[in-house]
Amino acid sequence: MIDTLATPVSLRSAISAEHETNTPTDFNDYELSGAERILVVDDEEEIRNVFADYLREQYDCSTAASANEALDRLSERPYALVISDVMMPGRNGVELLREISARYPDTAVIMVSGIDRSQRVRDALSLGAADYLIKPCELDVLLIAVERALDRRKLQRTAKKYKADIEKQNKELALRAAALQRLQAQIIHSEKMASLGQLAAGVAHELNNPAGFIYGNMDMLQSEIAGLQELLSAYDQIELSPVAASQIQSIKDRLGYDKLIEDLQSIVVDCLEGAERIRDVVQNLRLFSRLDESELQQAELHEGIDSTIRLLSQYYSSGRITLRRDYGELPLVSCYAAQLNQVWMNLLANAAQAISGNGEVYIMTWLENNRAHIAVRDSGCGIALETQARVFDPFFTTKPVGEGTGLGLSISYGIIERHGGTIKVHSTPGEGATFTVEIPISSEPRL
Numbered sequence: 449m450i451d452t453l454a455t456p457v458s459l460r461s462a463i464s465a466e467h468e469t470n471t472p473t474d475f476n477d478y479e480l481s482g483a484e485r486i487l488v489v490d491d492e493e494e495i496r497n498v499f500a501d502y503l504r505e506q507y508d509c510s511t512a513a514s515a516n517e518a519l520d521r522l523s524e525r526p527y528a529l530v531i532s533d534v535m536m537p538g539r540n541g542v543e544l545l546r547e548i549s550a551r552y553p554d555t556a557v558i559m560v561s562g563i564d565r566s567q568r569v570r571d572a573l574s575l576g577a578a579d580y581l582i583k584p585c586e587l588d589v590l591l592i593a594v595e596r597a598l599d600r601r602k603l604q605r606t607a608k609k610y611k612a613d614i615e616k617q618n619k620e621l622a623l624r625a626a627a628l629q630r631l632q633a634q635i636i637h638s639e640k641m642a643s644l645g646q647l648a649a650g651v652a653h654e655l656n657n658p659a660g661f662i663y664g665n666m667d668m669l670q671s672e673i674a675g676l677q678e679l680l681s682a683y684d685q686i687e688l689s690p691v692a693a694s695q696i697q698s699i700k701d702r703l704g705y706d707k708l709i710e711d712l713q714s715i716v717v718d719c720l721e722g723a724e725r726i727r728d729v730v731q732n733l734r735l736f737s738r739l740d741e742s743e744l745q746q747a748e749l750h751e752g753i754d755s756t757i758r759l760l761s762q763y764y765s766s767g768r769i770t771l772r773r774d775y776g777e778l779p780l781v782s783c784y785a786a787q788l789n790q791v792w793m794n795l796l797a798n799a800a801q802a803i804s805g806n807g808e809v810y811i812m813t814w815l816e817n818n819r820a821h822i823a824v825r826d827s828g829c830g831i832a833l834e835t836q837a838r839v840f841d842p843f844f845t846t847k848p849v850g851e852g853t854g855l856g857l858s859i860s861y862g863i864i865e866r867h868g869g870t871i872k873v874h875s876t877p878g879e880g881a882t883f884t885v886e887i888p889i890s891s892e893p894r895l
Contacts, residue, residue: 484508485526486594489518489544490533490560495583499531502587503594515539519547527555529578529597531590534561534568542572549576556601558593560585655730663723670716677709728758746780749788749820753811756792763800769809776814782890787863791871794856795824795883802828802881818889819869825882831875839873 485508490496493513500509510527512518515536521527530548534541545557559572562583569580578597581590688696700706757764757771764771799809807827814821831839840861864871869887 484528484598486510486529486531487512487518487521487527488531489513489515489536489541491536492533495533498587499590503591506591507594515541515544515547518544519551522548522552522555526552528601529556529558529594531558531560531594534559534563534572542575545572545575545577554601554605556597558597655726659723659726659730663720663727666716666720666723670720673712673716677713680709744782744784747783747785747788749778749781749813749822750775752785752789753792753796753813753822756789756796760793760796760800763797764809768806769800769803770807772808772810774810774812776812778813778815778820779889781820781887783867783887788867788887791860791863791885792822794860795885798856799824799826799828799881799883802826804829815889819886820889822885823882825880827880830877830879831873831881832877836873836875840871 484506486500486503487510488496488499488503489512490499491513496511496513500511503509510521512521515532516539518530518532522530530544532541532544536544541559541561545559548555548557553576556578557576558579558581559577560581560583561568564582572580578600579593581593763769796809796811803809803826809827810823810825812823812825840857861871864885864887867887869885871883871885873881873883875881
């Protein structure tokens with residue numbers, strides 16, 4: 449008989465050991481994991497039937513006569529535990545243990561053998577066996593080993609679940625921390641832009657008067673120099689004594705009189721042109737920043753777009769990019785003009801930077817359903833389809849490292865959203881991109 453008295457050898461269990469408390473698990477997870485389902489594998493029919501019949505009082509037991517049959521059973525349904533003989537014809541129990549450890553790591557394995565060799569026991573345990581029993585094995589000892597193996601399996605599964613939950617929580621915390629960092633960086637960037645706007649407005653205000661002085665004085669200087677030239681030409685017609693004529697000619701030669709008159713006129717023209725450019729830059733800065741008009745106001749969108757284009761002269765005055773404008777009839781729009789000017793700045797700068805060689809930027813505006821539409825289209829390389837959904841995400845950029853912060857379009861999106869509008873992108877790779885802004889004419893922007 450199999451249940452004759454014998455002393456079992458077990459490195460993982462003892463008859464007197466107390467049972468560990470089972471950790472409750474979700475019912476569906478419990479069923480899907482094959483909990484309480486045992487497969488007995490032995491080439492001796494009598495032994496496997498005795499083991500299975502005894503264990504069926506508490507567990508769902510199945511049997512298999514070989515390692516190959518056991519692997520077929522395992523492929524059909526999950527098992528919590530496999531009790532396998534070591535010596536079997538064909539593929540032995542150790543090879544079966546290796547297969548189960550590799551393919552079904554969630555299944556515990558108890559090895560049973562009639563050979564009591566410590567090396568074989570160590571080898572089986574090192575391969576992942578939960579226990580190693582020696583035949584003939586008392587059925588009570590087998591039951592204790594089974595209970596301990598199942599308890600250990602449940603604890604391992606619970607530990608894996610807790611570990612997975614902790615890793616998931618850690619990932620969520622990392623994502624939240626990254627989101628907070630991005631939000632902080634965006635706030636800092638917004639504050640920096642506001643400070644730069646105040647600085648630009650202050651510089652523009654401080655430059656406005658001296659620029660006006662220079663421009664007005666240079667215009668007057670040009671008129672005065674013309675009068676002096678006329679006077680000097682009249683003096684040249686007067687006949688002088690030989691001594692005086694010689695002295696004056698000597699002075700003219702030393703000064704390079706003839707060239708001096710030409711250079712003086714050229715210098716005045718250049719200075720006047722420079723003064724005009726300073727005046728225009730100051731006016732554009734004041735118009736762009738509009739900090740003197742920071743409250744909600746009725747603004748002319750075309751005026752803001754044009755002032756922004758003038759500030760981007762490094763792109764649109766180089767001759768590399770052809771700028772086309774198709775302005776429709778737009779009424780005054782209730783908005784924060786300085787914020788919208790920042791949107792135009794981002795869209796027009798991105799459009800110019802998207803064009804590697806010569807190209808075209810097209811601006812179109814129109815009124816539809818009491819909403820102003822502004823479209824900026826470029827003939828650049830376009831945006832990949834998988835990228836278009838992310839262009840408004842903070843810190844996302846397709847520009848090389850160091851050339852873009854990834855905040856321009858994100859901030860633009862927030863500004864348009866605060867105005868109760870929308871901003872969308874449409875692009876076909878290789879055919880450029882179109883950004884379309886839509887804002888209401890008279891709705892109250894949100895702070």
